[in-house]
Amino acid sequence: MTRVHNFNAGPAALPLPALERAQRELLDYDSTGMSIMEHSHRGKAFEAVHDEAISLVRQLLDVPDDYHVLFLQGGASHQFAMVPLNLLPPGKSADYILTGGWSEKAYQEAGRVGTVRIAASTEVDKRYTRIPRQEELQLDPSAAYLHMTTNNTLFGTQWHWLPDTGNVPLVADMSSDFLWRRIDVRRFGLIYAGAQKNIGPSGVTVVLARKDLIDGGRKDVPVIFRYATHAASNSLYNTPPTFAIYLVRNVLAYTVETGGLDEMERRNRHKAGLLYGAIDERPDFFLAPVENESRSFMNVVFRLPTEELEKRFVTEAAREGMVGLAGHRSTGGIRVSIYNAIEVTSVERLVEFMKAFVARA
Amino acid sequence: MTRVHNFNAGPAALPLPALERAQRELLDYDSTGMSIMEHSHRGKAFEAVHDEAISLVRQLLDVPDDYHVLFLQGGASHQFAMVPLNLLPPGKSADYILTGGWSEKAYQEAGRVGTVRIAASTEVDKRYTRIPRQEELQLDPSAAYLHMTTNNTLFGTQWHWLPDTGNVPLVADMSSDFLWRRIDVRRFGLIYAGAQKNIGPSGVTVVLARKDLIDGGRKDVPVIFRYATHAASNSLYNTPPTFAIYLVRNVLAYTVETGGLDEMERRNRHKAGLLYGAIDERPDFFLAPVENESRSFMNVVFRLPTEELEKRFVTEAAREGMVGLAGHRSTGGIRVSIYNAIEVTSVERLVEFMKAFVARA
Numbered sequence A, B: 001m002t003r004v005h006n007f008n009a010g011p012a013a014l015p016l017p018a019l020e021r022a023q024r025e026l027l028d029y030d031s032t033g034m035s036i037m038e039h040s041h042r043g044k045a046f047e048a049v050h051d052e053a054i055s056l057v058r059q060l061l062d063v064p065d066d067y068h069v070l071f072l073q074g075g076a077s078h079q080f081a082m083v084p085l086n087l088l089p090p091g092k093s094a095d096y097i098l099t100g101g102w103s104e105k106a107y108q109e110a111g112r113v114g115t116v117r118i119a120a121s122t123e124v125d126k127r128y129t130r131i132p133r134q135e136e137l138q139l140d141p142s143a144a145y146l147h148m149t150t151n152n153t154l155f156g157t158q159w160h161w162l163p164d165t166g167n168v169p170l171v172a173d174m175s176s177d178f179l180w181r182r183i184d185v186r187r188f189g190l191i192y193a194g195a196q197k198n199i200g201p202s203g204v205t206v207v208l209a210r211k212d213l214i215d216g217g218r219k220d221v222p223v224i225f226r227y228a229t230h231a232a233s234n235s236l237y238n239t240p241p242t243f244a245i246y247l248v249r250n251v252l253a254y255t256v257e258t259g260g261l262d263e264m265e266r267r268n269r270h271k272a273g274l275l276y277g278a279i280d281e282r283p284d285f286f287l288a289p290v291e292n293e294s295r296s297f298m299n300v301v302f303r304l305p306t307e308e309l310e311k312r313f314v315t316e317a318a319r320e321g322m323v324g325l326a327g328h329r330s331t332g333g334i335r336v337s338i339y340n341a342i343e344v345t346s347v348e349r350l351v352e353f354m355k356a357f358v359a360r361a
């Protein structure tokens, strides 16, 4: 078996040991004579897995006790609707900062639920190449919440500071940089993240939410859409995606084993440093659209002088076992997603390839 | 490795060959050098799996061309809200037939979205022991739809005929008997089923929907909740639960290999016949609450003379490798779930055990 170097943007590569563990126990979980996915979600075996997954998130991020940790279904796109359905009552308005395609979608979906306002946008000609500065934000001090996208998967930008929102709860879509390093959870009212980039397979979304915020959420919406419902039943209101949660457990347990988030941040900074280093060495060939201070540590995007060269780059890299390098269909170019599971050695291989590619181009 | 006889109500047992296939290719799907769950949902590998899963459903049920086959997230409970959000516009009313705990929940959730009406209920003292007869149904001829639960997982009843609804679309929750045998899809406007009983792991829900019905659905709700959104993008509007869909593919491919739904129905009838036979042989000991014509082929429920005996039954069966036999926490008693994946030999073992248990009780 040869595993490739997988730079997919999501669903993305998972740590091999987490997959090997799943493979080993796929037919017989912990000598119970069945797969974890054949266990009842209300039985002891799954309960232990579920509890472990929650406490790993709590441990890794130092989640304060007055925050819930929920595992929900529907993806981040489902949260685009669930956030305003819970936190945006009639008569109030919510602020959105637009920094990419996903924040646009979050904003548009919220607009179908209630009143929304753009607090800032860095869009120029349908492209986003930077994160705004605090002084550019036009915050509504009475907003129900302020929504931001901490890492912009399509455009390769990332927030490296947090807006000061006063008393307005900060809501963050962290789908593509959740757990890439420590954060101060207290700065947020609610965080959500689809698992399929940094911490697991698709099919499960992690939500961290301040208890008072969601307890005070709207009651005039279907029970299944209320955070309070899922919080009150520890994400067991209905059948959770048990196998996806089990895999998140495997990934997070492995993260702790390999040194936790400090080590993760060190590796992630090192990987991004290697790539941006290679790009900056040949600015005539690797065209980086993103402003330096806004560069993402998760999705490194660049263009080559011609689309023809971009195609060759992707094809020739694939031939050498490096896949997932084509930019998003809406942006084109090259995108290298280097989430937590991507090994430093994979990035080193790619950097070598980039150098050789320039040399022969 | 010893696999147990797993009579769980859901998540439930899966066919061993479907799991073995997943195990074999977990680290390297089809020589691509990565797990299917590490593939992009928009790439060729997953596309082939997804298309195969859809066409297996189409093939097994002879789904007419004017029906969509969708794979959604959120479980059947999510459908409880999604059905009225799409099909129940303001000014209309929807009919619900109550035959158990799940149809009650579907009815209550729809009541949070719009106007609902009970077309029939067989509830007596909070219990449901039968399916109504056509003449008991008080159908509203102008209803937006009529909702029914084809198999009642908690109470062990199942519809063995379909109500005549005239022009009113029939919407069915088939979570616990989807694909147990052929059905005439044309009789339904929309069918939904959580995968975790008959066809896969939890985390994915199959929806079959008549195209004109969902194309004409409400447009005043968030895009993510509209069937039309998912239909227009072949369930790829956002990231689907790729691994869960892959497992459904494995299960359905195995179903076809082993003879399709005719063979499945034959086996399911045989298994249920064995169990009801054992029950009826000792009606003084095995107390079957469900009326004969309403008995479920999927969930066989009975009581023993005392709760004490019920506990012993569950414990002693577990000692002999038969698990998942305790009734739902809301009903008590014994429940034997014999979905598609449960082998005839498992049921034979249980029947032997039942006979020995009576003999020594």
Ligand SMILES: Cc1ncc(COP(=O)(O)O)c(C=O)c1O
Residues within 6 Å of the ligand: A010, A074, A075, A076, A077, A078, A102, A149, A151, A152, A153, A154, A173, A174, A175, A176, A194, B238, B239, B240
């Ligand atoms: C930042 C961000 N938000 C939201 C989404 C949408 O997630 P999902 O497909 O799980 O709905 C993505 C997916 O790539 C993303 O990167």
Ligand SMILES: Cc1ncc(COP(=O)(O)O)c(C=O)c1O
Residues within 6 Å of the ligand: A238, A239, A240, B010, B074, B075, B076, B077, B078, B102, B149, B151, B152, B153, B154, B173, B174, B175, B176, B194
């Ligand atoms: C008939 C029926 N409907 C709905 C549900 C709820 O499904 P979920 O937990 O996937 O929301 C169940 C679960 O057991 C069920 O049996």
Ligand SMILES: [Mg+2]
Residues within 6 Å of the ligand: A009, A010, A011, B239
């Ligand atoms: Mg995506």
Ligand SMILES: [Mg+2]
Residues within 6 Å of the ligand: A099, A100, A101, A102, A103, A151, A152, A153, A154, A155
């Ligand atoms: Mg973006």
Ligand SMILES: [Mg+2]
Residues within 6 Å of the ligand: A239, B009, B010, B011
């Ligand atoms: Mg259940």
Ligand SMILES: [Mg+2]
Residues within 6 Å of the ligand: B099, B100, B101, B102, B103, B151, B152, B153, B154, B155, B156
């Ligand atoms: Mg029921």
